[in-house]
Amino acid sequence: MTFTFLILAVIILGSALAAALRPNLIHCALLLVVSWLGVAGFYLWAGAEFVAFAQVLVYVGALSMVVLFAVLLTRQSRAELRVDAPETRRAVWAVIAGVAVSGVIGAAVFATKWDPAPVTAPEVTVRGLGLELMGAHAAALLLLGVLLTAALLGAVVLAAPDRPEKEEKS
Amino acid sequence: MLGSGILQGLLVTAKNFVGSFHDPARYTTLEYPEVKPALPEAYRNFPFLVCDNATDPLGTLRCVACQICEKECPPQCIYIEKSRDKKPDATGKPQIYPAVFAIDTSVCMSCQICVEVCPFDAIKMDQVFEVATTDRYAALLLDRGQLTKPNTYFHTIHPTEAAEVDARLAADRQAAEEKARVAALAKAKAPAAPQAPAAPVAKRDQTPESAP
Amino acid sequence: MIAAALTTDSFLERLPVLARDTVTGRLPESWRWMAGSLLEIIAILAGFGLLFAYLTLAERKILGRIQNRPGPNRTGWFGLLQPFADGVKALTKEDVVPAGADRVLHFLAPVVLVAVSLLGFAVLPFGRHLVAVELDTAVLYFFAAGTATELAVFMAGWASHNKYSLLAAMRALAQLISYELPLLLSVVPVVLVAGTLSTTKIVAAQGGWSLGFVPHWHVFTPWGAAGFVLFMVAALAESNRSPFDLPEAESELIAGHLTEYSGFKYALFFMAEYFGMCALSGMAVTLFLGGWGAPLAQLEWIPSYAWFTAKLLVLLLGFIWIRATLPRLRLDQLMKFAWKFLVPLTLLNLANAAGWSLTAGWTGPLQLVRWAVALALVAVPFVVLGRTLSAGSAPRTYRFA
Structure with a gap:
């Protein structure tokens, strides 16, 4: 079970990282979809079937389309699909935003009192x-x-x- | 109501589907290599030379190598060389004949002008459409031997026209005979009587197996 | 599976399960589930692969007959080997990839499409004991798996580096997204009335007969009949079938997002189209036509999978019949039809089904009232919407034709 979890983690984080680093916006969007699929797989692994399929239906089915349409409708040509090499100013802001979001989520996670008793999926x-x-x-x-x-x-x-x-x- | 048109359309296609199994008027496909199409009588594609006797095709050619067709042919696909000697023709008159008669079928455009201009009914349109060769040069240039087909064949492909042609030729022959007879009578009154032409004409009248 | 039920069933009914058990029985205990799953996968792949092959042949022959020509009849007896000849042809053709194409996505698109279109078969109950995966949320799974086809279509259109492909892909996406809504909304009433998302339980809920000869299939209720028709219309559009075949409109868009595909990749797209058609038809059978249930109690001796196959084939033939009949819609007509006609009707149908399940306890003359109200809720909106939408456009008169 841990092995499956590790594979899922690699898929989710790896594709997310690749999505952040790829220069081609369409590739980024598709890699993001892979990441979402990985999250759905994680829900399945955790026994939450309904959430997993809802995740696929909403994120892979609908949200990905919104993202792709937005990318295609706001770019004039194929050349504009390339993202420039990271500028320092943008990179700094990205890091600040990332740290802030993960701080909020982390605080919420650590503030919750977890009950480690095994639960069967209802x-x-x-x-x-x-x-x-x-x-x-x-x-x-x-x-x-x-x-x-x-x-x-x-x-x-x-x-x-x-x-x-x-x-x-x- | 919305959707009634769709139901009507579905009914039409269903009728077609069922009808194609039992109604030959709907199902008109001929499966060609096995089932040959019945060609209309007026169908034509390439010209051929008519001979009167199937056993001696080159000897009984109606063509007298007058070269009218060669000159009239718009794409210039006919090539004729006249013979040096003479042979008696359908009406018994001694005529020259084509020593070489060739048609390039890759050039021919099936216009039928050669047939229209021929005064001797010697060239007619054929109905062969399965023409395919492995050689695009020599095999498409048809010579005298390949072009010649008997009058009986002409009757099978264009019966109406063939009957008309036969009737006209017979009338011509009769007129020629009559003329010869009158001439012979006139000659008989005169001291010398050359009877030579009359006999071969009469004989030739028997030979064509073209009586429909 | 359910051992007690197995013993009471006829031999034919148990045959597929018995065959699986004899094969897996020779293996050690810990391997059995895996071998069983593999066998199920092989059975689905082989069965629907063959169905796909012969569906293409049936389609060509039926279209031919409807257009008064024989259709393919040269390869083998009555043309029965035609699908295999087509397969060999597709395999031996040159695989052309445009110079400017995104090679990875260009390759992935057909693969993803076929893989995704096969996923839906996992939860379809083909027979009493024949369902590959029993899920509590099977209906949701089915439609979740189906949504990924849109991504594949987009990948194909974008990766081809061809403006027509891209435009057609955008049209295809607009169509797929628009018709996903009525497709899902027409399924919700079934889930509402059956009270479950599990396909096996939905089929079980349709078992039994009233008056001894009317099966309890959902299609025999007013909301079910309307839902079935709406579902099939949306399914036609979702599987890109005529009259909704705009994405690959040959006469207008070359071949849409398939323009830059050749050889076996092109064949894969068609395979996915037919798989999608089969899966959606199978879902329609499961949701509305009683799944594997027999129409009459006296006919139950025929094995359940035969009934499922028969119903599936009838629906597929309907698809072909419709393709032979209707011309293609225009893009604006397509969108108008989805948003102004199908979506309102499916929403009303949902309310209708809710009312139906609330009034389940009514008896006697009240039942007549129940039927009358439900029928009116189907018929009146249909007529009113149809009138208002087609006002001014139909019937058309051709003055110069």
């Missing part, structure tokens, strides 16, 4: 999931819903033609 039922989502996490679900609706409306406003179609025809 059986996932749709009913149980629904009750959990609509009960304990209702607020988060609603907030996410509002956020996504706002994003959707924004996309519609951006994509909609300025004039109604009938005027265009005449």
Whole structure:
């Protein structure tokens, strides 16, 4: 089991590192997808099937597309897909941001009191999931819903033609 | 209602599918090498030379090497050399004949002008379409022997035209005979009577196995 | 597996399991699960590989007949060896990679596509005892595995270094993402009513007959029928089949993201397309058509996997029939159809299914009310949406044709 975990860790961290270092943005995005897949594999290893498949569905299926579309739609030519050699200023900011994020996460991890007793993965039922989502996490679900609706409306406003179609025809 | 057009379309394709199994009017494919197509009578591709007797194709050529077709041919694919001696033709008149008659089928454009201009009905259009050779130069240049085909073959591929041609030739022959007879009668009144031409004409009338 | 059930089943029903057990029985205990899994993988690969081969032949022959021509009939008896001739042809063709292509991604794209499209078969219950992997979240797994095809399409389009490939890949992605929504939303009602994400349990929930001859398949309920049709339409689009074959529209985009592929890589793309079609059809059978269940109790002596195969083949023939009938959609029509028609209908269908499962206890005349309301919730939105969307565009009159 530890061996599997090690392989997963190498895949996740290795592809993440490669994504950070590759000069080609598309390669970076695809390597990021590999990293996400590794995380899904980690969830599977930990016995959380539902989370693992949801991770694949959301991250590999949807988020990767958003990233790739963003890259392709904001670059004019293939040459611009190349990222310049790291500038010192950018590298410093990247390190500061990285340290800050990992500090927050690390603090949260170390502040939690872990119960080392072995836990068997609970059986996932749709009913149980629904009750959990609509009960304990209702607020988060609603907030996410509002956020996504706002994003959707924004996309519609951006994509909609300025004039109604009938005027265009005449 | 939305979707009714899709259902109608599906019905059409289903009818086609079922119909192709039992309705020959729908299923028109001929599986070619095994099933030969029935060519329409007017179909034509390359010219051939007509002879009257299948047993002696080169001896009974209708062509008299007048070279009209050679001159009229738009792509200039016909080559003719006249003979030095003369042989009697279909109507019994002594005529020269083609010593060399060659058509380059890679140049021929199947326009049928040679057939239209020939005064002797000696060149007609063929219906062979399975023409393939392994040699693109010599094998595509057809000589006199390869071009000559009997009148019976002409009847099988273009029956209407062949019958018409035969009738016209017979009429010509009869007219020539009549003329010869009148001439002979006129000659008979005169002291000397050369009867030589009449006999071979009559004989030649028997020989063509072209009676449809 | 369930030993008690095994003994009561007929011999034919148990045959695949028995065959597996005789092979794995010779191995030491610790190797058995691995050998069993390998056998299952081989069976799926061989079975669906052959199905793919003969599906291409069936498609060509049926399309031929519909267009009043015989279709391929030269290679072997009735053309039965045609798929193998095609395979040899694809293998012996030159594999051209464009000079400017990203060689690694260009190679990976077809491989990833085929690998991903095979993943879905793992959770399909082909028969009473025939499911490769029993997962509690099988439906979610199935669609999660399917989403990675989009990445492969993008890789193919981008790595080819060809502007038409890239444009077509973007179109393909827009299509795949748009139709993923109605595809998933049309599955949710089934999960809602069956109360589980496990494919085996969904099939089990559709067992039994009412009145002795109407099977409890989901397709025989109003929301199920609507869901089935919506699912199949979205599945057509997800597997890039006509009339939604815009990504590889031969007449407009050369061959879309496949333009720069040749030889066996090109064949791999088609393999993935047919695998995807088979997997989605198998999912439709599982979710709506009662899976491996027999339509009548008297016909249960026919083994369950035969029923599954029969239903699968019927759906696949439907795919071919539709391909022979409908012309290709335009891109804006495609998007309009997905977002303005399919998505609202699937959402309404979800509400319909929720109402159906809430009113499960109604009996007597109330049941008539239940059916009437459910039917109205399917029919009225369909007619109203259809009218408003096609207003002004249909029926078309051809004045100069």
